[in-house]
Amino acid sequence: MFVEFFYLLRQKGIPVSPTSFLRLQRALCTGIIRSVDDFYTAARAILVKSERYFDTYDQVFAYTFKGVALTEPNDLELTEIARALLDEWLKNPADIARALGLDEEDLQKFTPEELLKYFMDRLKEQTGEHHGGHKWIGTGGTSPVGHSGFHPGGMRIGGVSRNKSAIKVAMERRYKDYSQEGPLTEFQMGEALKRLRRMIPSGPKDLVNVDKTIYETMRNAGEIEIVFDHRLTDRLKVILMIDNGGWSMDPYIDVVQTLFNYARSQFKDLKFYFFHNTIYDNVWLDYQRYFKPETIDDIARRDPETRLILVGDASMAPYELMHPSGAIYTDQKQNGASIDRLKFLAKTFRHAVWLNPQLETNWGYTWTIGAIRQVFPMFELTLDGLEKAVQHLVSRH
């Protein structure tokens, strides 16, 4: 049953496994699913494993069980027309409020999307051209769609009022907002970074070592001798170098800040350094990159097991990276090209990664990103990227 539905779900990119499909069949056999509504909820719970796919599911469901076309081309065209019209009208909001028969206050409650939807509905209801009417859209008409004004945006999920049929609910596409990836938060970053910790015994001896206790007790002729061990705590050394210079990093400061805040509370032995675009002879301990320089050679003398994480967009003029005197600050003395310094760092610290706040799909457009990628393994500064980076940092190689 519903094999087509199953394949359509797969085709639309929802990872539905055959096992779960069989499970749905089992559920159908129990007789607990008695209506389309039941089927809608049950199938979703069994087949779809992430709220990100709920929206797609809704569309496929509506299509299968009612034949609503999956974004019909016609619809798309309509949207284009509607948008164009809307733009035209927005230049004259007062007219629109009047034209659409709504108060301006009511209009403000509409999000642009709702506004557009309202507008589209009107367009669809309308058959034939129309001029100067009351409800329909046309030149000089009156009917409510209008200036977007302030719109709160945010999550809008239709609630739980269940007097509608499943198909209608599906058509509402309540989960539209979930289909996009959420922003990174400190908490999520923390979860990803947590895996980096390396546990080493230290601190007070307050953990019972059972094996040793038994052994010592036996040696003691049965007189109990309890042996304590150190508790395991994290002793991983981390060096974080952040590109905080210039406008090219500006859009990413928030996300880097998040990482920065978290890292500070997470690791015992953590050093921050700052640089601009790329690294020459010095990196700085202070945010202004002026007062406390530290040479790369000094840093290289640290424990080679230290994890080195560089954060930057790796985007600059090629000569800044490749030329022996490419530094854009004239007061920076320089031994060799920056790329050689990076190679030196990569050789010193075997566990090193470069996190790039730009999306991976854009990396191909910047030449220096490609060059630096050959020196350091580069990962996106997203949850997935971070996880991969952490995996790389903890692996032995």
Added chain:
Amino acid sequence: MSQENKTAKFQGATKYVLDDELAKIINVTMAIEMPLLLKGEPGTGKTMLAHAIAEALKMPLIILNVKSSMKLLDALYQYDTLTRLNDSRFGDSKREVSNIEEYIRMGKIGQAFVSDVRTVLLIDEIDKADTDFQDDMLDVLDQMQFDIMEIDKTVTAKHRPVIVITSNAKKDLSDPFLGRCNFHHIAFPDQDMMRSILDVHFPNLSADLVEACITTFYALRELRGIEKKPATRELINWIRALKADPDFKVKTLRQGSVPYLGILFKKSADLNAACQQASRLRT
């Protein structure tokens, strides 16, 4: 006796407003005996749901709070070597030292398996544990049995427990994990739903106050630059605080001053942002 105690504890669960959709999912999940994975914003009642199920079905509830350092074995059973050592040395307990089984203590999953009645097993915040734990645990829940190595005994579930798993993570759990459970995402309740939730929690609240609170609350959720939006739990606590304050008048909310913002916003950065923007709220 202990059974009674356990069930008696969850009377608060009458305060759970269950929507139809969720009820259907739970019924299906129970019918095909799968674990149910619940996701959703913190404070939307994922944990409360397990309490509600336990209460509605009159089953004891066993809660496994997952911690990041947790090993699967901790959740299954524990071999209490120290007590055994102590007993063997002093011999003043009633336990039989040569019988290791007397020193095996069941963990939360183990308890659910050996229980004489069907139980609700809540595995809270699974995302805290690492993926190995998650996958291994599902193996155990799939087969409904595990081995106790020390005594070479297999524990098989007498009754398949109703398993509810919650996760706060926005990130998806591993594929094998997801493959073995049913899934539901609890959306943030809309205003009507919120009204009925409040109604259950505060039956005597004046309609005036409810309206004012809800309007303010949803407006606050829309503020910009907030990392952790206030959820149902925060709203309930906030109203509790408002009720406890003898000087509070509904009028003040309408005028746009919001007292006790600290109850709604838990992060200092959020609280600052909210304080700055709250004064602009007028209803």
